[in-house]
């Protein structure tokens with residue numbers, strides 16, 4: 001797919017498929033096009049060239065039907081409502097009741113504050129609630145734009161477990177952008193590295209590392225992408 005913003009090509013022939021029951025992690029330097037890619041995959045941006053489909057249908061209509069959700073962009077929070085009230089709102093909008101809700105709240109350590117108004121939440125708590133709201137939509141395709149930024153280490157572990165559960169047990173397609181490399185290492189079934197609007201590398205983590213002779217994702221990225229001298233890293 002190709003996408004222009006303000007007359008500049010931001011996505012230049014990106015092609016990818018994200019399978020069900022798997023976590024696809026999108027990595028890349030600041031400005032590489034990750035958010036633009038997620039917004040295009042969600043049908044919020046109309047691509048200028050190419051097609052984006054979810055279950056054979058145009059992604060914008062898949063999003064309207066609740067098959068696909070982009071978070072956190074779509075998940076506006078209301079300061080006067082509690083965490084639980086936000087979840088009930090999502091359940092009403094999407095017409096579903098998610099079995100994994102209690103477990104998610106526990107894994108993210110939000111239990112104590114779910115009954116409180118969101119105006120009293122810290123940034124990390126708001127992030128976690130937005131993640132829970134995305135999952136509570138029951139969407140089959142989850143597009144999560146840096147859902148884990150600003151989370152403490154215990155929450156990060158819980159969130160990564162949660163996303164693995166959602167992919168493996170519930171069979172959903174999870175597509176995540178993150179700058180947290182250790183998290184990507186433990187989370188990803190498949191990695192896509194974006195650089196200047198192009199896919200610089202993709203594949204299962206082990207294969208990427210093996211082919212580059214790297215012992216960690218950080219080493220791999222520094223060597224292959226971030227060390228490329230584009231001045232954006």
Ligand SMILES: Nc1ncnc2c1ncn2[C@@H]1O[C@H](COP(=O)(O)OP(=O)(O)OP(=O)(O)O)[C@@H](O)[C@H]1O
Nearest residue numbers: 005006008010028029030031032033034035036037
């Ligand atoms: N609304 C916009 N109008 C014009 N250019 C934009 C717009 N949004 C983003 N861009 C440009 O598109 C490029 C990709 O931005 P994008 O936000 O997709 O990157 P990113 O990989 O998500 O970055 P980060 O890691 O910093 O979040 C950047 O060069 C950015 O300046």
